[in-house]
Amino acid sequence: MSTAPGLAAVRTPRQSRPAHRPRPPLFGRRLTRSPLLLAVARHSGLIVLLVVMLYPLLWMVGASFRPDNKVFTTLGLFTGDFTTSNYSSGWSGGDQLNFSRFFLNSLTITVLAILGNLLSCSLTAYAFARLEFRFKRVLFALVLGTLLLPYHVTMVPQYILFNQLGWVNTILPLVAPKYLATDAFFVFLMVQFIRALPRDLDDAARIDGCGHLGIFCRVILPLSVPALGTTALFTFIHTWNDFLGPMLYLTDPDHWTVSQGLGSFLDATGQSSYGSLFAMSTLSLVPIVGFFIAAQRLLVEGVATSGLK
Template structure:
């Protein structure tokens, strides 16, 4: 009986000599990730450096701002610039300007959220004759530059006696004049299931109840996004108050900052920078508190599980 010899199996390769494509892939991903983070950190430093320089310079004496002194932080830490900035201009304290800006910003937020949400509900949930035409006309106003309507608006408000009051700056907010926010909320509402409305109508709810009890709670991301943008735009608005306000006691911070720069000595850069930091601080705090809702409010569609 003949036996056939079986070929001997070769010894397995050593662990050091084996080729593992997964390890190479993981190493490549690690290198790419490290490069990405290094580049991202570098870009963040470049973008944030002007803001850091402004904050640091607000605590420097004037002699260390600009010129050959390139140090970011100064050893001569001082609050004198902020003391000078808080004294105000022409007998009007900086807190008065802060209060005026806060009145305009809060009024803009309340008016925009109320009017835009109600208008958006009508466009998104109520079928009425000419809805598409009116919605198209509203969107068309986004293509109309603000500078085109400045003169007609000013003439109307002047004839009504509203010049040098906050009415021209706030009345449009309560009349859904900001088509961008209406469009944002309409798109958000269209992503919500229509079955919610039908179930509420079966239970006897009307439009007011549906809007207040169903739509508003679900629209929280869109409402907060609208509040953020409306607050920032109103707080930083310069042209509107410049046109309609004549009394310094009614000026908001952007106008006060311009007046402060004009009346302060050109060498007092520290006080100017401190005034700029004070004007930027509320917007920065407001944004940092609610910034996580911006992307959610713009991109969220439908309900979350």
Template sequence: MTSETLPRVRADRPGRPASTGRGLLKHALIILFGFVMLYPLLWLLSSSFKPSEVIFREPSLLPSKVQFDNYTDGWTALAHPFEHYLMNSAVIAVLAIIGNLLTCSLAAYAFARVEFPLKKLWFALMLGTIMLPIHVLIVPQYVLFSKLDWINTILPLVVPKFLAHDAFFVFLMVQFIRGLPRELDEAARLDGCGHFRIYARIVMPLCLPALATSAVFTFIWTWNDFFSQLIFLTDPDKYTVPVALRSFMDAQGQTSWGPLFAMSVVALVPIFGFFLAGQRYLTRGIATTGLK
């Protein structure tokens, strides 16, 4: 047996440099593609430290002259300091997160654990709403909210979140709840718990990865939402960050590229911070939902 295994070990040794070379090539390609993906962000960051007149004349990522005037000028360039628009976006994003986590989790629990007539049909109709583009819905929504006198308020951007409006998050939580053992529900029911106590004390604590995933995506999508906020918010005092950034392109009939890029970098900081804070739960939520 020893004489038979030795040639195999010796035969395998010459292959190691080739496999190592392939591994290095794969890592080099990944780094290259990663740099290509990050290049627009790096260019934005670099341009925020350049004078506006040389931004498009210097292709280098390293500015020849670093200046911070773009940040100070951009912060006070509009009718209000930029923190005003950051606060407006933060209020809408926080309310949207609360609404989505509360109502989407309730709807998901109903679809996953409660039996009611035409359950499969309602679930299919709910999933069908994911395929409807916002451009189809925005006109009837605007007519409805106009009749309710909600235009130029945050209500059109917040109230639908408290009505399980985002079917994607309902589906995400349904898939996660279906993977939880039903024995937990049966044990709680033997102790006298109803659906709401099972939902609040058993299901929701176990759904923390799915809730964190929903919170992260809700924050990112709400923070970056430009179209809906542009339609429903007409008062400059109520502008959010995306709409305020658009205002830099109208100031004095020309685009202030330096302050615009500087405030764009500032607007990206909360997104990166929120994503990094929930990255651990985000990975767990996506992985476990996909497996179940």
């Protein structure tokens, strides 16, 4: 309804009142007005969680410096009895327990496994991400389907095959499958990473005269360093900590890995040397922690990113 000229519009009481805004709850208002309190609560929770997660590891390190008869006497990290004999006795170990040999065997198997996964998984991923061929989707689905198969399902057929090939008591059963792109997770990871790379780079390299091998070596691999670093890190951790595989195929103590050497400290008759066990367990964590710190940046980029920035 229009008003007459010269007359001011009459405002009703409802219109003259400001809009009523509900006040936030007292607890929420205090938190929003006190960012310092919220930050303190968040960091306190993270510190408590960190202590809970690191305490078993710190206790193991502390127990490695105790005598065998006082390893389980306290839940504290350190006691008054301090000794380094567990490291010397555990490293020498006796006639069949030579941890320098175990570390060398584990390092050899791990390095070969990393090289195999980097080579085979990257080539397979390039084929699925860039090439076009018949039954491509079917083959890729079969590769991903192997992720649903537990290792224990294929353990017996693999052992029979490797035994017939004469590979038992050698490192070949632990290394050779890595060169055949048998780790489907890493194939999938690198396929997703390569698919995010622009194809214009491939076209530019093809104009310069590069074939598929040149594009793979000069374009794809340099840009896939984060995915390669993630693959190398996960392969290192899995291979270094693997116990079932070496237990199946490596029967000679000269071929044992670190995980088998640690298991030798446990005796079913109760004559276990826990001090030496914790000492060698502490040393076995050093390569993993060092490699993880060195490849941490590549791990974050490989998992969190999916293309060029």
